[in-house]
Every structure is written in C-alpha cells, then in structure tokens.
Amino acid sequence: MKLTKSVAAFYIFLQNKERANTPFTEAEVLDATQWKRVTFRTYHGKGQLADFVSENSDGKFEASNTLNISDVEFAKRLSQSKNVISLGHNCKSKLAKALLKKSRDNMILALELYNRPSLENKMDAFVMCFCTSWEQFLKAKIIEMDGEKSIFKNVKRKGLKETISLRDCLDKIYPPESNIRKNVEEIAFYRDCAVHLLMPEIQGVVSRIFQSGVLNFTSQFEEFTEVSFLKNSHIGMISLVGEFKSPPAAIMKSTYGDIADDILALTGSLYNTMENNDDIEFAIPLNVRLVYVKDNRDGNAVILTKADEGIEGLKKALFIEKPVDRSKTHPLTQTDAIEVINKKLYEKHDGAKLAKCLVCQNSKGQYVINRNCFLSVLHKTGWANANNDYHYKNERPEYHYYSFKLVEAFMRKILEQDEYLKNAKNSYNKRIKK
Template sequence: METDKSKNLIQLLLGKSQEAFIIGIEIYNKPTIRYRVEGFSFFICNAWELMLKAYLIKTKGEKSIYYAKDEKRTITLSNCIEQIFTNKNDPLRMNLERIIELRNTSTHFITEEYEQIYVPFFQSCVLNYCDKMLTFFDVDVTDKIPANFLTLSIKVSSIEPKEIQARYPKLIAEQLLETLTHINNSVPEEGNEKYAILIKHDIYLTKKKEIASASVAISKDADQAAFIFKNVKDWQQTCPHRRKKCIELINKEIKKNNINFINPTKDPSDDKYHTFNTSHFDLIVKFYNMKSNKEYCYIYDRGTTPQFTYSNSAIEFIFSEIKKDLENIIRNLKKQIKKS
C-alpha cells in the first residue's frame, strides 16, 4: 500500500526519469554532437531505470528497489527489467537488453558505425518508454515534448566489411562486424516494433508519378545512365505505421481522452470504452479514400500485393472524425457506402 512518502518518491523518480528521457532525445537529434550515440544510450537507460524503480515502489513497496543484503544500494536497471518483464522473449525486454549492452560497450570504446546498427533499437526504445509511462502511471510524455520530436534524426549509410577492416584495428573491426551480424540475425524479417523498427530504403523505378518519392530524367545521348533526383522524401519517416499500429494508437487516444466510442455490433451498455478494430479502420480509410492521399498513406507497390503504411496525420484525422460522432460514425459510414 502506497504511503505519502512513497507517493512523493514515485513522483520524484518520474520527474527525473522524464528529464533524462528528454535530454537523451535532445542529444541524439543535435547534428553537431558527435557523442550522441553514447549520450543517448546512457540517458535512455537512466530514464528507464528511474521509471521502473518508481513502478516497483508502486506495486511492491519501497524496499523492492534495494538489495536485500545491502539496503543502502538500489538495484540495477537489469534487476528491474528481470522483475517487471519476466518473459525473456518479450521484445521490449530484449530491446532494453540490447541498449544496455551498447551503454556498457560505449564506456570502453565505440565507433561511428554503431549508430547505423542501433538506431532501429533506439526508435523502438523511445516509443516503448512513452507507452509504459502511459500504461504504468497514466503519464503522457507528449505533454512535455511534442510527438514529432520523438522521431529520431537518422543518419543511414551502408556498412562495408572491407571499409571497417581498413579503418579499425583487427580486434575492433572483428567485434563490430560480429555485433552487426548478431543483431541482423536477431531482427525478424517483418520486424517487431517493440524490439526494433526496421529502416528500409528501397529504390525501384515506377511510371506511377503519384506514388514516386523522386523523379528522374534520362538522356538517350549519354554514354552512361544518368539520373536527376528531385523532391526526395523519406516515406519511412512520413508514413511509418502499419495498420495494426495505427489501430493500437487510435485506441490509446480513445482511452486517454476518456471518450466513449460506440461499436455498433455491441450493446452500448456492455463497456465504457469499446475497441476500435480493423473493420472500423478499413471502413474509414475506404470512405475517405485515404490510400490515395499521399499525406496519409504510402503504397509499396512492386507488382505483387501492395503494402500500405500510414502517417501520424492519418491517425490524427481518423481520431478527429471519431470524436465528431462517437455513437454513430461507423453505422453512418456503412450506410453511405452502401448507397454509393
């Protein structure tokens, strides 16, 4: 049971945790700071440790954050993770363990290439932190830092083994390449957003101007092929969310804003918060033709089954439409689609 003392301690830990989190984000997103990978890994681990200790105090009491045989010393971040995320295969736990490894490595030696290797884990870690602050303490981090700042500034370039071996001493080069191989093998092909957000840059030619992120001009008289790129856009950042993630974020907004979305297939008296589901999402996307709007949707179309990813603007638009008519939006859209 929480006492006034433990409540004050929890608030103190949460305040410091959010400060560490914001400092980590600011360090990473400043292009002039060369120490940003090391700095980020240090501060994000500190943010998690303070937040998880606050959660242990909340759920198990103040003594839970101290070693049983030495009550003057508090437990480590790894100890907190083991107590709270007990499943070793939990993607969130695995993500944190990867970043702890990096933090420990960076105290000895680190190379610029670690940024390319670890940035998918960093981005997942940022989003996981925001999610757990909201779940554990009903604290919305975006009240202190705008949501668009949660997207990390990414420096992406290929890592060539020959260049690594030429640039670094043998032992360091082998360790870096071994780390890269190990991490690449650990990430599922389809990714897992709680473990690592995959960053893919696929270049292919298309005659569909409306979905192209770059335009090219080719000279027939040139000895070699030449391309002129204009209006290059990073669709991985502008439309990062798959449908499942969009639905998850919309449901969080419904709950956070304390609104009663009505699912017409259920009795309104059954639940206070009805779940916004896949059929609701597809209905709204279809009615407003969102897949044809580049502001909302990006289409991966390579001659096979198209894949769609959505922007934060798409999520905001859908949520705003839900708020306009909580009880009838789904029913009304179905009627209007049938008429058309």
Template sequence: MVVKDIVEKLIEKSKEAFIMAIEIYNKPTIHYRIEGFSFFICNAWELMLKAHMINKFGYPSIYYKDNPNRTITLEKCIEQIFTNNKAPLRLNLEKIIDLRNTSTHFITEEYEMVYIPLFQSCVFNFNEKMSEFHNVDMTELIPQNFLTLSVSMKSLDVNEIRAKYPIELADKLINTNSTITEMISENNQGFAIRVEHYHYLTKDKNKATSHVYIDKNAATPATIIKELKDPNDTHKYTAKNCIKEINKRLKKLGISLVFNMHHFKLFCNYYEIKTNPKLCYTYKVTSNPTYSYSMQTIELIVEEIKKDPINIIGNLKNRQKK
C-alpha cells in the same frame, strides 16, 4: 519522504532523462551522442521501471534483499517486469544496455549505423510503457515528430572498417553488426525499427538527387520495377492488432468507445477495406484467404470515429441494413 512522493520524483527524473537522451541524439554538433543517448535512455527506463515496481510490488522491491541500502540494477528491473526473456522489447533494452556498458574507446561513429534501428524502437517503447505504467504521455512534453531520431545513414563497409580500425575494434564492430542484423530479422518493431532508403526515378533533373542511365547495349538485361512493396512492412497489422492500436488511440483522444472485432467488421464491410489494396493485403495461399492491414486502415477508422464517436457504430449498422 512518503512513498507516493518518491514515485512522483522517480517519474519526473525519468522524464528528464528521456528528454536529455532525445536532445543529445538529435544535436548534430555533439559527437558523443551514441554514448550519451544510451546512458540517458537507460537511466530513463531504470527510473520509470523502479517507480512502477514500487507501485506494483512495494517500496522494498527496488532494493537488494541482502543489501537494503543499494537499489537494484536496470537489468534486474527488466527481469522482474518483462519476464519473457524472448520478448522483443526486453531484447532491445538488453542490447542497448550492452552498448552502454561498452568501454567508450571501443565505440566509433559506425555504431550509429548498427544501433539506430534499436534506438528508435527503444524511444517508442518507452513512450508506450510510460503511458501504460504511469499514465504519462511523453508526446505532451515532446512533440510526436521529435520522437523520431535524426540520423545520417550509410551502409557498413566491412573492408573499410578493417582498414580504418585496429583488429580488435574492427572485429567487435563487425560481429556486433552481424548479431544485431540477425536479431532484427527475427523480431518485430518492439526490437528494432528498420531504417530503409527508397529510390525513385524522375525525368525532371531538377528534382533528382542523383543520376543514373540505362544502357540498352549492356550484356545483362534489366527491367525497371515501377513499384515493389513488401506487405510484411506495409500491411503488418492483423485485425486484432488493428483493434488494439485503435483502442489505444481512442483512449488518448479521450473517446470512451471500446472498439471490438464486431466494430472492425462493420468498418471493413461499409468502407470495403478488404478490396482496397492500400488498406488491406490478401494472402491467397490456401483456399481460405487471410488478411493483413496497413496503418492507413487504423487511421481511417480512428478519423471516422472522431467525427461522431457516440453514433458511428449505430449509423454503420443502420446503413448496412438498407
């Protein structure tokens, strides 16, 4: 078989394994979905990375040097492709491999609460690397909205876990949760995408999913906060990250414009992005303020470019001269 054919076959199998992982996880009737997802997503990564290694290093690179009849493990692939052992993407994969290698009798339904942020990030990472390494857009096979994993979440109750399971199993789950929670706080979305729940107050009982009341005579006074947002979550993009994401989207759209910092400043000035709190957050800790931007900024710029990709930059320059 020609090497090119082998690469194509690996990519096709990788696609299928990825789709299987998504379908298994999103089927509510399957109770084996945590193990199933971890198995198939690891398989998808292994096949995809081996195809990349063949293209980059040659066909022999996917075999052990001292045993040319045996292909290397996913762990070895990761070490060779993602050489930074602190990179969030690599840490994410290594944790999911740990789960895949965990004896199935240790895995309980509560593991979903622990691993879903990692699973979701792993899905997006795969889509990104499949596009980068093999120019394959998985959203052409699976609609973008299906890449979001369905999950029913509740907080992990330590006392409930200890009462429900034997000591060995309970300790393993609690320690795993503690380790991963700490790692999530130390890493970006390449490692985990946090699942958060927000509660809103409404006076219309028909729109409410639960009910609360405020006791004015309570010993501890309380204040209702109308809106609380962490700019690290809502405005997490630097200018460079915005440019990178914009170029990625333009490439997917088939727009040949290479967006740069000068272009970004043109948009910021013309659309007054830095004065719009929905688009930009200003950090005024020092005398020289710094800025971070929301996803809405990226979407605004991409949408405006789509309207007239050839003339948009020239038009912005001319308008600002007036």
C-alpha cells in the same frame, strides 16, 4: 492573487508537517482547512494535490515541495492543477514520483543529445541516459506495486542501501519473451560491454533499435502515468538513417585498428538479429515502407499514421516486407487451381447443388469451373490485382500463382449465392468485349 482562508491554512499546515517530517491524517487536514471530507477526497483523487501530498503505506499522508515556495505560488499551482494533471498524480510514494520525473528528464536528455548534430559521441551518451531513464521508470512502477523496500537489496555498500539493477527491474515487470524487454536488454548490453564499439559507421542499424526503445518507453510511460511524455514542441523521433551498409573492412581497419573486427562483428550480428525479428517493439525493421492513401475528395496524399501516435501508430503504418517462398505459399498454377476446385466441388457437394450454382458443362455433361469462370471470379473479387494470401505474381518472367486459400474462398463465393458465378461471368465478359 488573493488566497482563500482554507488554501492559506492548508499551505501553513503542509509546511509545518514537511518541516517536522511527520505524517498526517485526513482528519487533521479537515480540521486545519475546514474543508468537507468530499472536498479533500476529490482534490486528492483527481491528482490535484500530487505536487504536495503523498499517501504512504499506512494510509497516512506526507507533505513535500512546500518549504521553498510562497503561499501565492502554492495557490497558483494548486489552481493550475485543476486543469493540468501532474506527473505522478496516481502514485502514493514520494520516491516513485521523484523517479518518474527524473526518468522523463533523462529520456528527453537522451533524445536531445542524440539529435545534436555536432555531438560525435551521441550514441554513447544516448545509451547511458536511455538505460538510466528505463531503470528509474521501472523502479517507480515496482515501488507502486510492492512498496519502496522492494527496490533495495539487503546488503549495504559504503554505508548506503544499494538498489536492484536494471535487469532485476526487467525481471519483475516483463516476461523473458517480451520484445520491449529484449530491446532494453540489447541497449543495456551496449552500455555495459560494447560502448567502445558504438562508432558512427554503425549508426544506420543501431538507430533503429534506439528508436523502438524510445517509442516503447513513451507508450509504457504514458500508460502508467496517464500523462504525456513529450509536449508537442519536443522532438520525439531519432533521426533514422535511410539505408544501412556495412563499411568496408579495409577502411575500418585503417580507422580503428584491430578493434575494427569487433565493430564489424557487432554490425553483422545486429543486422541478422533485426532481419530475424521483425517486431517493431525490438527494432524498426530494416525493410519497411510507410503506407499512404488518397483522400477521395481532393486527391491529397494522407499518411495513415503520425509519429506522435507512438508504437501502436507505427505498427499500423509500417508494412513489413518478408521474403516469400512462393512454392510453399502459392503452389498452384491457373490450371492446377481450376482442377483442384472442380475436384473438391464434387467431393463435398451433390450434382443438384452444383447445377444451381455453376454455369458451364464439360463434354461429359458435368457442371464445372472452366478458365472463363475462374477469371470472372478473380475479376469480381480483385484477388489478382495484388500479391496477397490468394494470389502471387512473379515479375520476370510474368506468371500468376495461387494458394489453397484461394481454392476454399473461391468455392465459398460461388456456392453462397446461386447467381454469383453467372453475374460474375456476365460482368467479366462484357468487359473483355469492349
């Protein structure tokens, strides 16, 4: 590969600056390369120099990564960066760039170790690498926000400056109520206090917390770096166990002795926490199903989202089944619903309006909603085809219940258009006569 004079001059210039460990200015670069100012600013602004040039807090620049490569390799990497955005291209600090690279490597290592079938202590290894990765990533963010000094404590230990902890980093980035933060704190707790309890029997529930942590990291990492965390060739999903069942206490006792009580207590606590917190940013919920649709053209089943769409994709794809107290959400029988609708219609509207919109009359000559009217609107809207905000079907025995939301929606439907109820009844009655 033939080097241009400007690239060769830039390579020598950066090597000299890196070797001397001295910062430099934009004017010095322009003088050495004979570039125009707009050329250097374009390269720097688009991140094409990110591997070799970092901007410091004084507005000057520092050179790196040039001493151990040839001029040809330098030119190749400079050329390739026109089409590939380097990790850390939007960071000014060299330390932040280095932390981002280490962070990505540690999270990939966490995934690789966890997904290795022959590794029995995969959970132990995962929590170590996972927490290290998050700490490095958050410190890179903090450096870019507040400068390099912000991640160091004032005290020194063994002559070295000590950096702030993972929990200190979380304090600076996420509010206490953040489920992303709660997820990291939960896994950090395993690392610090409960790594001896991470036995294979609890993998079914713990893996769900791990998976949410990886998805959270991916979305946060890509948002900050503007670079993909994983290439398509990498596996980014943890192998989730389909169903979690607490292991029998007797078997646990015989396997682990007295510590079995602590393991069982941890599994029970995790199970309850996940049941009470159905936010996917904390853990993949215990009771979920993927939603599928059919392609109208060829009838093939198509999943609504893919795993590589990250946390937002899974939020769209996961349907969380929550226990429903039917007596509170859908308290009305069909008779009750019709009675409430008629009562509210006459409370809110005059007889002239109702005469235009309603079809049937009672024995007193009042226009009312009867059972046929009610079923006609349900048929037209499809509200009773599934459990939803308006309708709830009890399976055994089969009963249908309705909510007060249905009452309001029903009234809006029949009053918006004078002919709505008439048309609905005609359609429904034709159907039942067939």
